Amino acid sequence: MIKHLIAGIQRGLGLHRPGRSLLILPDDIFLVSFPKSGNTWTRFLLANLRFPKEPATWANINRLIPDPTGTAKRDFDRMPRPRIIKSHECFDPRYPRVIYIVRDPRDVVLSQYHYHRKIRKLDDESPLEQFVTRFLAGETCPHGSWGQNVATWLYTSEGSPRFLLLRYEDLVADTGRELAKVASFLQLSAGPEQIAQAVERSSADRMRQLEKKQTDKNELVKGSRKDLSFVRAAGSGGWRSELPAPMVARIEAAWGPMMQRLGYELSAQSSRQGRNYATQGVLSGRDL
């Protein structure tokens, strides 16, 4: 009862976190991805590009590029426009402009497994195989499964001039080139020097150093295990050595055609299975 009363008053004063009730403005830009797909890194890159006078840190990132589930409504109302807003939601037709980051699900599952150990949702003995099962069923976070989240955006928005698809792997391979794409999508006039500065200020090394000093300044890492870091490998393809083949096969069997469409090559055996799926009509052959 008291809890409800406090919630009511907070709401009246705009101190609540708006979540899905966020009032969206026509010039808003949403930075969307399934969790553990490079969203935080891209947030740093964009913040450093957009606000060069205030280098992004773990302490200010929630203000520079806020999250509707982590920042008060009042702070949203006070932001300079156009706002760049972080989101993990599945397709939302209200978002006016969207940058969607996609990452190989075989790496995403490992990253999420690691993160859940860090925030004590899993203990170290918890078997990876069980986690993969829950990951495939969309039970490891409230944003759908990887396949659902990606499908809702890809099938509705690909090709739209208001939608920019980025692959995490391309960001790793040539950060400057990809960030220049983002700048042009946002119509930010940014020269090579500004791009290089943003890349430098968002490097894995700098983010690791900041994380050590500011670990209690951000809800993503607050109160989590100090012996595991949020910024981990910051690379791609870790699954080849870390994810056992049967688990790779299960992920590819579930989402093979969409992975191929995104340019994620399947390991030989499951690519045959993927084709069988498509010909059975379980998953469509369209656009693959």
Added chain:
Amino acid sequence: MIKRLIAGGKYFLGLHSPGRNVRVFPDDVFLVSYPKSGNTWTRFLIANLVYPEKNPDFSNINELLPDPEAMSKRDLERAPRPRILKSHQYFDPRYQKVIYIVRDPRDVVLSEYYFDIKRRAIAENYPKHEFVSRFVRGELNHPYGTWFENAATWFYARRGDPRFQLVKYEALQSHPMDEIRRIASFLGISADPQRLALAIEQSSADRMRELEKKQAHLWSSTRETRQDKPFVRSAKAGGWKAELSERSVAEIESAWGGLMREMGYELAASNSVHAEMEHVEMERR
């Protein structure tokens, strides 16, 4: 400020309608569709199948199959479980067990057109071709996305999932017995043919029209609308063939043809009209 405090107070008492933010329970079933796709008819079918003893009609349908847009948070959370909830939302990952009704968008736009006249959103002589363009661009006055966005997000995210059942409005029209049997088995109801037939009979367009005449003032969706226009209209499939211009048909098909074909809706407009529409679309971009 006062308005916001009142909203805050209502929120605290649970008197607001939660809409998309409805609290979801693990045993919920959702009856989802884009607006004007046969949701109310299917609601009656299911209500008559599951709760025949409650004599479902417009006065109690919101309680039997609750609507998060029309009911308060408090009433929704007090509804008997498991709930079968009505929804028009685009994909929501929290919905586990889902029946999705899809209807030919060429008929959906006509149904929406007449409903918008009924609820005074447009004038009676509003040009249909203009309405079709707004429909395709997603500029209708509701928060559920376009027909394509709504159907595509559910279809591509959930197809093949045993907890997702796709029902075509047109199949429900042409083979009601087969479809209602499929729905019953999805809901885990063992119903004999007699009970299925009775549910269909109790939800016929004629019976719903008669109920509407007596009860339009008792139901949230008809209460404040024009009473000279019916909510239950033709209750048929394929009206677009006589009522939509070739150009409007082509506009819908060139925007959403891929998904329409995948759903089994045959495209009608000739290739030359399509080519012309695609050109118009490119110019617009």
